Amino acid sequence: MRWLLKRQTVLPGFGLSFGFTLFYLCLIVLLPLSALLLKTLTQGWLPFWNAITAPRVLASYRLSFGASLAAAALNGLFGLVVAWVLVRYRFPGRRLVGSLVDLPFALPTAVAGIALTAIYAPNGWLGRPLGTLGIKVAFEPLGVVVALTFIGLPFVVRTLEPVIEALDPEVEEASASLGASRWQTFARVILPALLPAWLTGLALAFARALGEYGSVVFISGNMPLKTEIAPLVIMTKLEQYDYAGATAIAVVMLSASFVLLWIINVLQSWSARRGARI
Amino acid sequence: MQTASQLAREARAVRPVTEPPIVRAALTLLAIAFLAFFLMVPLAAVFAQALEKGIGAYLAAIREPDAWAAMRLTLLTAAIAVPVNVVFGLVAAWTIAKFEFRGKNLLATLIDLPFAVSPVIAGVVFVLLFGRRGFLGPWLMAHDVKIIFAVPGVVLATLFVTFPFVARELIPLMQASGTDDEEAARSLGASGWQIFSRVTLPAAKWGLLYGVILCNARAMGEFGAVSVVSGHIRGLTNTLPLHVEILYNEYNFQAAFAVASLLSFLAFGTLIAKGWIEWRSRTPESARHEMR
Numbered sequence: 001m002r003w004l005l006k007r008q009t010v011l012p013g014f015g016l017s018f019g020f021t022l023f024y025l026c027l028i029v030l031l032p033l034s035a036l037l038l039k040t041l042t043q044g045w046l047p048f049w050n051a052i053t054a055p056r057v058l059a060s061y062r063l064s065f066g067a068s069l070a071a072a073a074l075n076g077l078f079g080l081v082v083a084w085v086l087v088r089y090r091f092p093g094r095r096l097v098g099s100l101v102d103l104p105f106a107l108p109t110a111v112a113g114i115a116l117t118a119i120y121a122p123n124g125w126l127g128r129p130l131g132t133l134g135i136k137v138a139f140e141p142l143g144v145v146v147a148l149t150f151i152g153l154p155f156v157v158r159t160l161e162p163v164i165e166a167l168d169p170e171v172e173e174a175s176a177s178l179g180a181s182r183w184q185t186f187a188r189v190i191l192p193a194l195l196p197a198w199l200t201g202l203a204l205a206f207a208r209a210l211g212e213y214g215s216v217v218f219i220s221g222n223m224p225l226k227t228e229i230a231p232l233v234i235m236t237k238l239e240q241y242d243y244a245g246a247t248a249i250a251v252v253m254l255s256a257s258f259v260l261l262w263i264i265n266v267l268q269s270w271s272a273r274r275g276a277r278i
Numbered sequence: 279m280q281t282a283s284q285l286a287r288e289a290r291a292v293r294p295v296t297e298p299p300i301v302r303a304a305l306t307l308l309a310i311a312f313l314a315f316f317l318m319v320p321l322a323a324v325f326a327q328a329l330e331k332g333i334g335a336y337l338a339a340i341r342e343p344d345a346w347a348a349m350r351l352t353l354l355t356a357a358i359a360v361p362v363n364v365v366f367g368l369v370a371a372w373t374i375a376k377f378e379f380r381g382k383n384l385l386a387t388l389i390d391l392p393f394a395v396s397p398v399i400a401g402v403v404f405v406l407l408f409g410r411r412g413f414l415g416p417w418l419m420a421h422d423v424k425i426i427f428a429v430p431g432v433v434l435a436t437l438f439v440t441f442p443f444v445a446r447e448l449i450p451l452m453q454a455s456g457t458d459d460e461e462a463a464r465s466l467g468a469s470g471w472q473i474f475s476r477v478t479l480p481a482a483k484w485g486l487l488y489g490v491i492l493c494n495a496r497a498m499g500e501f502g503a504v505s506v507v508s509g510h511i512r513g514l515t516n517t518l519p520l521h522v523e524i525l526y527n528e529y530n531f532q533a534a535f536a537v538a539s540l541l542s543f544l545a546f547g548t549l550i551a552k553g554w555i556e557w558r559s560r561t562p563e564s565a566r567h568e569m570r
Contacts, residue, residue, distance in 0.1 A: 020366075
C-alpha cells in the first residue's frame with residue numbers, strides 16, 4: 001500500500017494500519033449503509049416515490065425540519081448568550097454551570113425524553129403553570145421543539161467558546177477608543193468574527209436534531225400528521241415489516257444529513273481560515 | 279502628586295472594555311435561566327419522580343430481575359463496543375495522523391460518517407441486512423443464527439453509533455504532536471510497536487481517555503439504534519434505556535424514573551471524568567487563557 005503515500009516516511013506500519021482501518025470501516029459502516037442503497041435500487045422508482053410523498057410522510061418531514069430549525073434558532077440565540085457569559089464573566093458556580101452544558105451529550109436520550117415529558121405534561125412542574133396561560137407543550141409540536149433544543153444545546157456553546165476566548169481584547173479596545181458604543185462594537189466587530197463558528201454550531205445542532213429519536217418520542221405523543229417526526233415514521237414502517245417504505249424515507253433523511261455534513265465541512269474550513277487570520 | 283481623579287481615570291483606563299454592569303447581570307441571569315429550564319429542572323425531575331414513592335419502591339425497581347438483566351446487557355454491550363473502538367481508534371489515528379497519503383481527507387470524513395446518520399437509520403441498515411426479510415435473513419434462518427432481535431444485533435448497532443468517538447478525539451491530538459518524535463525514535467532503532475507504545479501513546483493518553491469516556495456514555499445510553507434491532511424482549515435483549523421505555527409505556531412511571539436515575543449517575547460520572555481530564559491535560563497555553 002506504500003504507493004498511496006505522498007511522502008516517503010521512515011515510520012513503519014502504514015500498510016497494516018491503513019488496511020485494518022479501511023477493513024473495519026467497510027465492515028461496520030460502509031457495507032451496512034450500502035444495504036440501504038441496494039434496497040432502494042431493487043424496489044423500483046414508483047413505489048419509492050409513493051413512499052416518500054405520502055401525506056403522513058410529508059407531514060413528518062415538515063415537523064422534523066421545522067422543529068429542528070426552531071430548536072437550532074433557540075440554541076443559536078441562547079447558546080451565544082451562554083457562551084459569552086461563561087467565557088467573559090466571573091460569577092459563583094461558573095465552573096459547575098459550564099460543565100453542565102455537556103449534559104445532553106452524557107445523558108441517555110430516553111432519560112431526557114421522559115424527564116422533559118414529566119415536566120411539560122399538563123400536570124407537570126412547568127406544564128401546569130404554562131397550561132393556565134393557555135400554552136400546551138407536551139404532546140404538541142412545541143414539545144418536539146423543547147426536546148430538540150435540549151439535544152442540540154451543547155453544540156452552539158461549545159463551538160463558540162474557543163472562538164470567544166481567542167478574540168483579541170485589543171480589537172475591542174480599539175473600537176471603543178474610536179468612539180463606538182459597546183453595542184456597535186458587538187454588532188460590527190465581535191459578531192462578524194464569531195459568525196463562522198456560530199453558523200457551524202447552528203448547523204451541528206440542526207443536523208443532530210434532524211435524526212434525533214429517543215428524546216422526542218416520549219414528549220411528542222406521536223399522532224400521525226400532527227406530532228410524528230420522520231425517524232418515528234421509519235420505525236413504524238419497520239415494525240409493520242414495510243422494509244421498502246422504511247428504506248425510502250431513510251434515504252431521504254440520510255441525503256439531507258449528507259448535505260448538512262457537507263455544509264458543516266465548508267463552514268468549519270471557513271471558521272478555521274478566519275481563526276488563522278486572527 | 280497624583281490627584282484622586284487622575285488615579286480614578288487611570289484605573290478606568292486599565293479596566294478592560296466590557297458591557298455595563300446591568301447588561302452583564304441581565305445576560306448572566308438569562309444564561310442561567312435558560313440552562314436551568316432545559317438542564318437542571320429535567321435532572322431534578324428524574325430524581326423527584328424516582329423517589330416519589332419512597333426509597334423502598336426506588337430500590338425495589340432497581341433490584342427487579344428484569345432491571346438486572348438490562349443492566350448486565352448494557353454493561354456487556356459497552357464492554358465489547360468500547361475496547362473494539364479503542365483498537366480501531368488507535369489504528370485509524372496512527373494511519374491518518376502520522377502519514378501523508380492519497381485519499382486521507384476522504385478516509386477521515388468516512389470515519390465521521392456515523393455521526394451524520396440518524397440512530398434510527400443505523401438500526402434500519404442492520405435490519406435490512408440481517409432481519410427476517412433482509413438480504414441475509416433466509417440464510418441466517420437456515421443456519422439458525424439470530425442477529426436481529428438478539429444480543430448480536432444490539433452489539434452491532436452500538437458499534438455503529440459509537441464508531442467515530444475514540445478516533446475523532448485522537449486524530450487532531452496525534453496530528454498536532456507531529457512525527458518528529460516518532461522519527462527520532464526510529465533513527466535510534468526503535469521498532470514500530472516500541473515507537474507506538476512509548477512515544478505516540480503517552481503523548482495521546484488524555485485524548486484516548488476522553489474518547490473512551492464519551493464512547494462509553496454513548497454505548498450505555500444509546501436508544502434509537504438499539505431500539506430498532508433489539509425487539510424489546512424482557513430479560514434478554516433489553517438494555518437499560520430500553521427498559522426505561524418499557525416501564526414508562528406501561529405507566530409504571532416511578533420504576534421508569536428509578537432506572538433512569540441510574541443512567542443519570544452514569545451521566546454525572548461522565549461529566550466529572552470529562553472535567554477531570556480537561557483539568558489534568560490543560561497545557562500551559564490554555565492555563566494562561568484561564569488566568570486572563
